[in-house]
Amino acid sequence: MPDLQAIGKALALAGLVLAVIGVALWLGGRLGLGALPGDLRLSGERWGCFVPIGSMIVLSLVLTVVINVILRILNR
Known part of the structure; x- marks a missing residue:
């Protein structure tokens, strides 16, 4: 059970x-995530490609800070 x-x-x-x-x-x-400098938009007549490099860098930095703060709080 x-x-x-x-x-x-x-x-x-x-x-x-x-x-x-x-x-x-x-x-x-x-x-405005997805519209930062460094986000690449490539497009043609029948195709398009979006590569959010700038947004991913910002997201990575924010998540790193948040996870480190949470781990420091839990280790005390």
Whole structure:
């Protein structure tokens, strides 16, 4: 018989993670991610390609800071 409390906690955590990702994507669109200098847009008559290099650098820096802060708080 599965432990229903563990399944419930896992589902609640998965829901929280999805909510955080959703809010981040929503705010990312409003803050101009995807339109930064360094984001490449290539297009022709029948094709298009978008390479968000600048946005990925910003996202990487923000996530690095957030993860380091969380790890420092948890290690105390």
